[in-house]
Amino acid sequence: MTARPRPVPDPTSGAYWAAAGRGELTVAQCDACGRAHHPPEPACPACGADGPRPRVVSGRGTVFAACVVRQAFDAAFADAVPYHLALVAPDDAPEVRILTNLLGADAAEPVPVGTPVEVGFERLDGPGAVALPQFRVVGG
């Protein structure tokens, strides 16, 4: 079985992964136009301003959209299907969508839009260790 892919931080994403390592979820905040985005980019995709900064958010949000992957499109996930993929809108940055799995939810069907979720951090140990933000259904 192929090893699961793990993120390799770069100059633009480093602060995001460092915050995740401390158990903090961040969005990229643009102070020029006030909008936030994710994943972090070198400039704000809404207004083009330089230097979006990481802003810590609460980690609570709702499902914006979700699906249950039943056919693995990555050899490393062949044994993982079925599993949830979702876009989560943080409560305190609702214009943002964060791609995540939804842990602890029944994979029989997709988690409905609007379902409350909260973030946790999945530690991927070994070389290139990293903490991967992962949402789960509140109370799930």
Added chain:
Amino acid sequence: MSGLARDVAVAGVGYSTVARAGDFDVRTLTRAACTAAMADAGVGPADIDGIVEYQFGQGDAPSAVGAQRLLGIPDLAMFNDLMGTGPSGLSSALDAAMAIAAGVCETVLVYRCITRASGHTGAVRTGPPEARGALQFAAPYGYGGGIIPAMAMKKQRRVAELGGSYADYGRIAVNARRWAALNERAVLREPLTLDDYFAARPVADPLLLLDCDYPVNGACAVVLTSRERARDLRHVPVVVDALAYGTGAGADWLYGDDFLFGGTIPCAQRLWAKASVGPADVDVAELYDGFTHITISWIEALGLCGIGEFHDWVDDGDRIGPGGALPVNTSGGQLAEGRLHGLAFLAEAVQQLRGECGARQVPGAEVAVVANAHGPQSGAMVLVRD
């Protein structure tokens, strides 16, 4: 006078054999489609002074100059290889129309050759465990399959946000087979019921297998030229009345501002602003169906019905089927004719406007709209018979 600086028309269309299996050489497929399109137009190699092609860059098609060599074309005043991120195969025709309108060249051959193997590009990840760049926010979560999970989530979100039901998506799949039964070129011609649709394997629930188009090996080609020149060729010219692109703000399949419609709405607004006709004038619509969500998006974005109104408008499928008030995807589209990746929608529109479609002909069709792709890659054309 069209919305372009100089009037442009489609003069010829052609196809290779289109098949699910078998041995093939992309050069042979491309040459067959191009030769057929040139013969249809009534032009020879020396008449072609531009070539544009669209591909994934995975060995799925010869380059423009590769095709030049295959066809014995002496020289090119314009050529372009478009790779991957434009409005699918229609990109080549959009590019060609602009080059002709600009006076850079006179007669342009465009093609899309695609193979099942190359069609998997981006769809199966077997790469290294290090996820860099944009992949670092996707691959660790098992997000693969190109835009397949995105399309699954758009389907779920659309029904939650705008109403309707998953049966709306099934109407598109069933419609494709109804038309394909009338198209000898189509690869999937067996009838399909809504029950069959719902019984299909979920790929990424709620996305079902029959929401996805049908990969084939094949090529489609189109010859575009000035309207003036087209009038001296074999067929009545099919004029490019308007063309437009759209990306939408944030321009991304997952993170763009308009998650459900991507760039289709600004593209459609731009298109109608330039066209000499409007949505109410459309006789036939050939709308990308790589995924059923895309077709529904275009129907609404183009104003063929209102946003969120598809469910009622489609009339259990009767409106868009054979004999319906607004025929959609009259070849069977990529869901049933086979995935020729966009350009075949233009070829079908041209044949409809020329009245050549036999059993599936839309009577008296004079105005067609063709749209390709979705998300940050949207593009469309309005075509009228000269």
